[in-house]
Amino acid sequence: MSQSILTPDQVAKLGNLDVIARLVVEGFLVGLHRSPYHGFSVEFAEYRQYIPGEPATNIDWRVFGKSDRYYTKIYAEETNLRATILVDASSSMSFKSDENTTSKIEYARLLAASLTYLLLKQNDAVGLELVSDKQLASVPARAVRKQLFQVLKELDYIPEPKSTTSIGPVLHKVAEKLPRRGLIILLSDLMDDPDEIMSGLKHFRYRGHEVVIFHLLNPQEIEFDYRGEARFEDLETGNNMKIDPTHLRTSYREKFEQWRTGLREECRGLKIDFVDMTVDTPFDRALMAYLRKRARMR
Numbered sequence: 001m002s003q004s005i006l007t008p009d010q011v012a013k014l015g016n017l018d019v020i021a022r023l024v025v026e027g028f029l030v031g032l033h034r035s036p037y038h039g040f041s042v043e044f045a046e047y048r049q050y051i052p053g054e055p056a057t058n059i060d061w062r063v064f065g066k067s068d069r070y071y072t073k074i075y076a077e078e079t080n081l082r083a084t085i086l087v088d089a090s091s092s093m094s095f096k097s098d099e100n101t102t103s104k105i106e107y108a109r110l111l112a113a114s115l116t117y118l119l120l121k122q123n124d125a126v127g128l129e130l131v132s133d134k135q136l137a138s139v140p141a142r143a144v145r146k147q148l149f150q151v152l153k154e155l156d157y158i159p160e161p162k163s164t165t166s167i168g169p170v171l172h173k174v175a176e177k178l179p180r181r182g183l184i185i186l187l188s189d190l191m192d193d194p195d196e197i198m199s200g201l202k203h204f205r206y207r208g209h210e211v212v213i214f215h216l217l218n219p220q221e222i223e224f225d226y227r228g229e230a231r232f233e234d235l236e237t238g239n240n241m242k243i244d245p246t247h248l249r250t251s252y253r254e255k256f257e258q259w260r261t262g263l264r265e266e267c268r269g270l271k272i273d274f275v276d277m278t279v280d281t282p283f284d285r286a287l288m289a290y291l292r293k294r295a296r297m298r
Contacts, residue, residue: 008102008279011110017152020110021117024283028118031284081124081294082141084178085112085151088167088188089158090132095189097220104216107279108187109155111214114283115185115290116151125182128154129174133166141182168192171200181208183297185290189216190263198266205270212273212293214286215263219278224252 014020059070093105102110112128119126120143127141128151137154139147167188184204190197190213204211220226226245245252260276267274275289 008107008110008281008283009100011283017109017113017156018148021113021148021152024110024114025117025121025287028114028284028287081119081122081297082127082180082182083115083119083124084127084129084141084174084182084184085115086129086131086171086174086184086186086188087112087155087158088132088186088190089130089136090167090192092189092191093216094160095218095221097218101218102279104189104218104279105158107277108216109158111187111216111283111286113152113155114287116148118287118290120145120148126151130154130158131167131170131174133170135170135173166192166196168196168200171197172203175200175203175207175209178207178209182210183293184209184211186211186213187216188213189221194259194263194266197263198270201267201270201272205272210293210297211267211270212275212290213267214275214277214289215260216277216279219280222253222256222278224249224256 011020011024014023064070087105087108089105093108094103096103116126116128123143125141125143126147128137128139130136130138136159139150139154142150186201201211201213224245229242229244231240231242264274264276273289273293275286277286
């Protein structure tokens with residue numbers, strides 16, 4: 001499947017979140033129908049020409065009024081999927097490697113909007129939880145048309161991340177309050193105590209939820225490819241220092257990869273999908289990862 005024409009940076013400049021979600025998802029679906037993954041298209045309601053002799057109950061008369069042709073609507077299979085999107089809005093998510101790149105929290109906001117639109121298009125229930133060191137906002141999962149407005153309203157006003165990065169304990173609170181088994185979609189950089197994060201994720205699994213993690217990072221957090229002396233600031237404390245990244249690059253990369261590999265392997269042990277993402281990754285990859293997970297849940 002070809003990647004999106006628009007990059008995440010370009011999408012972020014479009015402004016209106018509703019327009020962005022529709023543009024991303026509808027573009028993704030067009031590519032999906034033209035790709036080797038066409039089989040996924042059965043998830044969505046489609047139209048085909050009416051065959052004489054078939055029951056007329058599924059003819060779409062509005063389409064007939066516009067085209068003067070008979071089309072039968074093919075309904076997507078009822079799945080009763082209940083999904084909750086968790087967006088990490090803690091301080092580390094505000095990181096940008098330069099002024100021209102999308103921050104992790106902005107990327108998460110756009111991806112959450114797109115996932116919401118896609119879920120509702122499939123007649124699935126979707127809810128939203130904004131979390132940091134506490135719950136910032138909560139929209140219970142529903143499968144009604146106005147749900148897109150409710151979710152986008154909260155995503156439109158995510159406060160500037162200022163809290164410490166401590167989402168681990170909040171995951172327990174969210175797990176306790178969700179009323180039944182479903183799909184948890186976590187958008188986070190996971191820059192917290194690994195033991196606390198894994199404890200929270202285990203809580204979701206214990207309660208029967210399926211979990212997908214989109215691990216959102218800035219490419220510079222992976223490569224640490226800064227040149228010359230640079231000043232680094234702690235986004236939580238405001239403390240800063242000047243260092244020459246050249247002397248630290250090798251050891252930084254080793255420790256960073258150890259941390260990420262450890263998270264990935266623990267998630268694999270819990271049968272949690274772990275999807276590596278950077279803020280320059282086309283949204284198509286996340287949407288396809290979600291569809292694959294959903295197909296396995298049948």
